[in-house]
Amino acid sequence: MLNIKYSFLVPVYNVDKYLEKCLESIIIQRQFSSSCEVILVDDGSTDYSGEMCDRYAAKYPNIFVFHQDNSGLLQARATGVKNASGEYYIFVDSDDFIENNFLDVIDHYISDGHPDVLVCGYFLCGRCNKKRCIVTDFEAESISKESMLEKFAGTDKYNRVWGKVVKGNFLKEHIDEIYDCAVNIGEDKLQTAYIIKYASDFLLINECLYNYILRDDSIVHYKSEKDIRDAIYIYSKVRGIVQKICDDQKYSSSEANELLLSYDSNALNTVMEHLFKYNKRDISLSEKKVALSGILEDNKNFFVSNKKEIKLKFINKLRYRLYINKKLVMLHMVDRMLFRFKKMVYR
Structure with missing residues (x-):
């Protein structure tokens, strides 16, 4: 042909x-x-x-x-x-x-x-x-x-x-x-x-x-520990690509920083929503605590470094503070309440 x-x-x-x-x-x-x-x-x-x-x-x-x-x-x-x-x-x-x-x-x-x-x-x-x-x-x-x-x-x-x-x-x-x-x-x-x-x-x-x-069995509804780790890896890798594009296009330092702040805010909001979809899963709280602690420990730069100016959605601000302070039981309780609320709203 x-x-x-x-x-x-x-x-x-x-x-x-x-x-x-x-x-x-x-x-x-x-x-x-x-x-x-x-x-x-x-x-x-x-x-x-x-x-x-x-x-x-x-x-x-x-x-x-x-x-x-x-x-x-x-x-x-x-x-x-x-x-x-x-x-x-x-x-x-x-x-x-x-x-x-x-x-x-x-x-x-x-x-x-x-x-x-x-x-x-x-x-x-x-x-x-x-x-x-x-x-x-x-x-x-x-x-x-x-x-x-x-x-x-x-x-x-x-x-x-x-x-x-x-x-x-x-x-x-x-x-x-x-x-x-x-x-x-x-x-x-x-x-x-x-x-x-x-x-x-x-x-x-x-x-x-x-x-x-939107399939009922789609990955968009629930997330695994590997999904979250992959997402953090991809967001970090893509951040480097965005930075390279800024350099190639001759962005000023302030322009690049503003763009990267927008990117970092979106990335952290999305990962926090992945954590919510992980906490929705019907597995034991002890298993969730081990997984979420490991994710935080292995990705400190993503969750903690230079996050003072990050713009998070209202509910994610609370959830983020609970997570980085390792209040995992409280985070789980908040996420389960959110899950039940969303089921009621979208029923």
Whole structure:
């Protein structure tokens, strides 16, 4: 197949209940046969996902499947990048799906402005509702690397890789740097940081074209000790990338410090929320105390150093003070009360 413009990169792991809807939403795109390929990476699935990938690859000449031992989402995406041949890469998670007009809209803006990165709005799909999440108030907004960095540093809203359309050349060129670790959480943030580092111009569009599915068994609801450790590792690694971008873009010392303060505030707030999701788990308090003490002891620089100016959410201020002062029983009590309160509110 010649002149492939778009490569859909779909990492697959134990999603046989969702995979068909995901792939059919790509196949139905008007330009699917003429200018697209789909790279499926079966990351050691133990259900029927791998067989489903093989069936689709046998049916469509522009769908390719790669099977590998379970290596995690980041390495599955690396395999996708390595084997893609399109000009632009589109990241789609295998339990999500795209709108029927996704490629028509994307191609209009790509053909018109040729941005390095395009970011569209998305729908957040729960069991009973569908929330529209926009990335700009304008129909389309072209922004600089500096503006994108500021948005990225201050909120998790722009972390996601899914739904992004990215020029493939710099991902391939820097593949060993971008995909040099194996983590189960925060991999989107890491990849997005590198995308900002190596891309020059970004286009945000208002239209919501991607459907992100909130699964009941998703990792977003609960966190393990390893998840928290991985998150801290990723936030620390990404901070170094943000600092490097500031240096490369000739930020003044005060500008860089302000940006990094925004990043550190967002990072600590997010990790404190991960701690809450860990305390929600139905395991013994003694096990939680051992794990949380170990996390704090091993990551003192992240939790304690230079945190005087950090801006935490109201409830996280209390929880943070309890945690760094090792009041773990009290923290657990607060988190359990918060958990019960949220269940009542969102019932």
